[in-house]
Amino acid sequence: MSNPTLESPVAADAVGTNRWYLSSAPIVRALVHLCVPMAAAMIVGAVYNLVNAGFIGSLHDTALLAAVTFGAPILGLVMAIGNVFGVGGGALVSRLLGAAEHDPAQAGEIKHVASFAVWGSVIAGAVVGGLGLLLLHPLVGLLGAETSAVPATRAFVGVMLAFVPVLAAAVCLEQLVRAEGAARQVMIGLIASTIANLVFDALFILVLHWGVAGAALGMGLANLGVAGYFGVWLARNSQYMSVAPRWFTLSRTVLSPVLGVGIGTLLQSAFLIVTSLVLNNLAAAYGDGPLAAMGVAVRIAQIPEFLVMGVTFGVLPLLAYSYGKGDRARLTAALRGSAVAVGGIALTFSVLVLAFREQVFTAFVADHSVLATGVTILTAQLVAMVANGFTGLITSLFQATGRALAATVMSVTQGVLFIPIVLLGNLWLGLPGIIWALTVTETLVLVTGVVMWLASRRAIDRGLALGSPQRAEEALEQADA
Numbered sequence: 001m002s003n004p005t006l007e008s009p010v011a012a013d014a015v016g017t018n019r020w021y022l023s024s025a026p027i028v029r030a031l032v033h034l035c036v037p038m039a040a041a042m043i044v045g046a047v048y049n050l051v052n053a054g055f056i057g058s059l060h061d062t063a064l065l066a067a068v069t070f071g072a073p074i075l076g077l078v079m080a081i082g083n084v085f086g087v088g089g090g091a092l093v094s095r096l097l098g099a100a101e102h103d104p105a106q107a108g109e110i111k112h113v114a115s116f117a118v119w120g121s122v123i124a125g126a127v128v129g130g131l132g133l134l135l136l137h138p139l140v141g142l143l144g145a146e147t148s149a150v151p152a153t154r155a156f157v158g159v160m161l162a163f164v165p166v167l168a169a170a171v172c173l174e175q176l177v178r179a180e181g182a183a184r185q186v187m188i189g190l191i192a193s194t195i196a197n198l199v200f201d202a203l204f205i206l207v208l209h210w211g212v213a214g215a216a217l218g219m220g221l222a223n224l225g226v227a228g229y230f231g232v233w234l235a236r237n238s239q240y241m242s243v244a245p246r247w248f249t250l251s252r253t254v255l256s257p258v259l260g261v262g263i264g265t266l267l268q269s270a271f272l273i274v275t276s277l278v279l280n281n282l283a284a285a286y287g288d289g290p291l292a293a294m295g296v297a298v299r300i301a302q303i304p305e306f307l308v309m310g311v312t313f314g315v316l317p318l319l320a321y322s323y324g325k326g327d328r329a330r331l332t333a334a335l336r337g338s339a340v341a342v343g344g345i346a347l348t349f350s351v352l353v354l355a356f357r358e359q360v361f362t363a364f365v366a367d368h369s370v371l372a373t374g375v376t377i378l379t380a381q382l383v384a385m386v387a388n389g390f391t392g393l394i395t396s397l398f399q400a401t402g403r404a405l406a407a408t409v410m411s412v413t414q415g416v417l418f419i420p421i422v423l424l425g426n427l428w429l430g431l432p433g434i435i436w437a438l439t440v441t442e443t444l445v446l447v448t449g450v451v452m453w454l455a456s457r458r459a460i461d462r463g464l465a466l467g468s469p470q471r472a473e474e475a476l477e478q479a480d481a
Contacts, residue, residue, distance in 0.1 A: 039310025082171025089117030098324030271415020
């Protein structure tokens with residue numbers, strides 16, 4: 001691969017590539033380029049969720065709001081399908097791009113990875129969507145919809161299932177564009193999709209009165225647009241990537257690393273859905289006050305959590321590229337810089353929120369009786385957020401370096417530990433046991449991640465020394481054995 005395009009960001013932009021940020025930009029500048037747009041896009045998405053709920057709420061029909069709530073696990077599952085192929089495929093693409101700096105032959109595999117990831121997500125989405133539509137009636141009951149909420153839930157979930165291939169492909173394509181270091185383009189696409197979604201909501205819900213079916217249709221069409229945007233961007237700007245079906249392959253060298261890393265995200269999403277249902281049901285037994293306080297605390301903690309996730313997600317391509325290139329110094333600097341960012345965000349926000357906790361809570365709820373409980377829940381949520389931030393960073397490292405087993409363990413450990421911890425906490429300590437269950441779980445997951453990271457350092461160093469994803473994978477497998 002020719003290196004002139006890596007000499008300056010101006011030259012890089014001239015040829016339509018963001019690889020300079022992955023290869024040789026100062027670490028702070030690279031982290032800002034990769035992480036800030038991701039955090040901004042996630043916050044915009046959170047704002048959309050609130051506005052969308054406002055559109056549906058304006059219809060003054062609680063059954064419609066309930067339908068959206070019941071359909072949320074299906075949406076989470078759909079996103080997870082896209083991430084199975086997107087996270088695994090994106091990490092492999094970034095590693096291959098890094099390896100191509102000293103071994104241009106490595107770049108030839110990238111188009112096979114991209115095509116497999118995109119079309120694999122479409123095929124998997126079509127299978128899941130088709131099965132869901134065939135089993136729509138029992139599925140709606142399984143989600144918890146009863147009596148008046150059943151028709152609206154069936155309409156919302158049915159339309160969403162019809163768009164599963166599109167939704168999964170959009171998520172996957174987002175990861176592939178990020179793999180090129182094009183975080184700004186990802187932000188543009190996601191924000192444009194959010195704006196389009198709001199326009200569709202206004203049209204379908206407020207003007208045409210299609211209710212939750214209109215909300216699902218708007219989401220599907222907006223994702224169709226963003227999938228087209230990312231696909232066109234890759235076709236015009238990516239030097240090596242292609243999503244053309246002719247490059248689709250089931251080769252083990254593509255299939256194994258993509259699914260090996262990606263499957264952990266699917267398991268993580270499944271566990272998150274289960275843990276959310278368990279937590280809500282246990283908290284509801286203590287009345288509306290604690291449940292309301294928990295809802296407020298979660299919303300407040302989401303702000304720094306999205307910023308931290310912007311760092312942990314955004315740094316993944318940089319870690320993978322540095323690993324594939326065999327650049328130990330850059331990999332270490334990226335880890336150190338992102339760890340400082342995660343700690344800085346968590347510490348700053350925690351101090352500010354806890355210092356002004358009364359003002360913050362009264363902005364959400366007028367009932368002062370929930371304040372004491374709310375502050376305790378918020379403290380637990382913030383501590384959990386700090387642990388989760390560093391856990392996410394370790395998981396990104398494992399994904400970036402192809403440590404499939406370690407990444408999967410990190411993804412599922414939270415769900416495996418949380419359910420018994422929250423059940424025992426409720427049994428032994430009551431409400432405080434529920435409040436602090438997530439904090440205890442996240443701390444244990446972080447300890448698990450640190451132990452696995454220390455155990456993996458020699459194998460990762462060996463992979464860095466080899467400087468080739470294929471040979472690195474062999475070295476890692478030998479080390480595991």
